[in-house]
Amino acid sequence: MRATFIKALAEIAERDERVMLLTADLGYTVLEEFAGRFPSRFFNVGVAEQNMLGVATGLAESGFIPFVYSIATFATLRPYEFIRNGPILHQLPVRIVGVGGGFEYGTAGPTHHAVEDVGVLRLQPGITVIAPADYNQARTALETTWELDGPVYYRLGKDEQRLVPGLDGAFSLGRAQLVRDGDALLIVVMGSVAPEAVAAAEELSVDGIECAVLVVASVSPVPEEDLIEQLSRFRTVLTVEAHFVTGGVGSLVAEVAADNGLGCRVVRNGVKVPLGAPGGSEAYLLDHHGLSRGKLREAARLAVLQTASI
Amino acid sequence: MASGSILAKEVRRIVLEQSKRANVGHIGSALSIADIVAVLYGGAMRIDSPQEKDRDRFILSKGHAALSLYAALHLRGWLSKGDLDTFCGNASFLGVHPEHTLAGIDFSTGSLGQGLSIGAGVALASKLRSSSRRTFVLLSDAECNEGSCWEAITFAAHHALSNLVAIVDLNGQQAFGDTQDVLSMSPMAERWRAFKWDVHEVDGHDGEALLEAIESLDMSSGPPHVLIARTTFGKGVSYMERQLKWHYWPMSDIEYDNARAEVERA
Structure with a gap:
């Protein structure tokens, strides 16, 4: 990148x-x-x-x-x-x-x-x-x-190889990009962890769980209209970011939901503990903080189950 | 020069008038630099109008002395009496620290240790554009406590920003007392010299000496320049001189009358 x-x-x-x-x-x-x-x-x-x-x-x-x-x-x-x-x-x-x-x-x-x-x-x-x-x-x-x-x-990011399927390099200030559609859950992702989120959605699709994935690259200005449109379609939204859960896209989604009286539950996936040991590779750390495709897949599966029981 | 001549005495009078009217402090710091801004705005800087693109630039890195700067802008005819009288009022563009939203102020300051980096950027831009514009940055001695100053000092010397002039208001005082006791920066001149600047020590209350020093600088090539200006905190009002109280306090009516009388007599 x-x-x-x-x-x-x-x-x-x-x-x-x-x-x-x-x-x-x-x-x-x-x-x-x-x-x-x-x-x-x-x-x-x-x-x-x-x-x-x-x-x-x-x-x-x-x-x-x-x-x-x-x-x-x-x-x-x-x-x-x-x-x-x-x-x-x-x-x-x-x-x-x-x-x-x-x-x-x-x-x-x-x-x-x-x-x-x-x-x-x-x-x-x-x-x-x-x-x-x-x-x-x-x-x-x-x-x-x-x-x-x-x-x-x-x-x-540093990666020059991975592309987010469906994104096709699209970017517009104040807009978000829906790269995959589904009806079970909305995943909103920020940054170069996006391929992990899409991979999680693809794995869930094999089990018949279809998740939509929305990429938010324009953090400020906030893609307010796109977020309102997409959040309004779902009962549960999973946010994904290699960032503290406070301040980043999880907070942003929660703000838009609250500001606009949207009824969705926001499940924030990100870093929730102070930084420090144990250390390791990026892949290790993403997994440690619940941001690998496997951990995201299970978080999404749990969110879908919880939504069904609400 | 005749049209732009400014008397430090007039700067001091405005500092006293406005700080009394607004009932605010920072008087000692403003009086400390009155002679320096009078020289800069009274002839040393090439500034015909605030709108002129290639005019010299001035950054008051010790933003808390802004009242002296407002006085100079007023005396140059760039700031009306009506606007000057809004100092520290509501909806005013004239706060305790200068804001770039006021015509004639290029950069908002107030957080110490930032002005010299910005000045270095302006000076570098002038070099890249082959502009004759020169940049003057006024710092306080205590401001040199900030490590970021020394990043800027190192950068300016490395890039031979000969069109950059720093002036250190060496009044020897800071918010809790004497700089020697709080965090000594002595010997100030040697520090700048060690960082490869062209260093000039000068009496910061001697207008002629200040002007002469500035006019002697080679601003076309070589290292950046610094005037280590020896000053007295509260200069011009004897009961304020070197008294920490006047970093903070506003004047009573009697104090104001005495201060005004002393400045007028000078």
Whole structure:
């Protein structure tokens, strides 16, 4: 996803000289595509994320469109107040690119696991928050949002292979994408864990349980109308995210349901405990937190059974 | 210069008037930088109008001294008396800390340690665009406690941002007392020098010395510049000078009368 994103960014930079790329010394082997083609618009600012956001604020106020790049935790949490008082307060076109949302940096450990990045940025009005589900959607998201007036946060994964069946790279601000339909349950998923959610739905289909899957990549602005339309069809909704259950898509769905008086039950699947040992690979950690296809399949099956008994 | 000349005495008078009218504090910090903003807005900066794209930029990183900045904007004719009189009122654009929504203010500040990074970005943009625009950032000495300042200081030196001028208001005081006692940044000049800046130590209340120092800077090439401006907290009102109380307190009627009289006599 990140390599596709940077390649697409380089194509945009070819057309528009305002586009710059700053990194806090991360992205080795990923950013060369841009750095090699546009050396005067590429800056490795060193391991200093706060300064990177401050510099980007000054550049953006001067007419540039700076993309700032780091691992998702370092891109969002360390410079959070700079993001708040800089691009958001001044409504400037700074683009924050956070790589490795969720557990993608598996064995690197909790310092590298971004499970609150979407939440802390989503609660700020005035910043667009995008969490693509696969690399094709990431490319479309970039191509349709890079020129927005205000700031944008892109939460990217590292995978360049897996595609979400039925998504076909679709993205539209303020919209959600229904990639699979069904009548037993609605699964609403955010981010690169989406293929796991679709795989769970496919496995349940074998047993005759048909689940709909809705991808929410445009977290802010909220795809309110699409969510209302889909949530209204179901008695139970299962949310899935490699993120704390508070603040991310689970909260978002619960808010839309409550705000609009929808009658559905919202079952949130995400990280519910503080980060820490045991560690392991991304696959291990997703399973540990109930986010592997197998665990999601059983969570969905249970939710369907509970719904039938209500 | 004649049309833009600003007297520090007038800045101080406005600081006293407005802080008395609004019944707010931060008076000592505003008085500390009165001479610096008078020099910047009175001739050192190339600023014909707030709308001019390539005018010099000023970032008041120590945002809590904004009243002196408002005074300078008013004395330049960019801020009406009516608007100045809304200072700290409801629905006003003039708060204790400056907001970019006010014409002439480019960046909202108030959280210490952020202005120099932003200034470095502005200066870098000027270099990339081959703009003659220069960027001035005013920091407090205690603000240099913030680690982020040193990220920006390192960055600006590495990229040889010769069009960037930091001014440190070295008044030696912070919110709980003397900087020497709270968290010493001494020797301030040597620290900046070690970070490869072009360092100038100057009397922050000597307008001519400040102007001379700024005009001596090579802003076309070489390292970024810093003026370590030795100042007195509360300068110009003897009972406020070096007194921590005036970081916080508003003036009583008698205190105001005495302060005004002293500033007028100066």
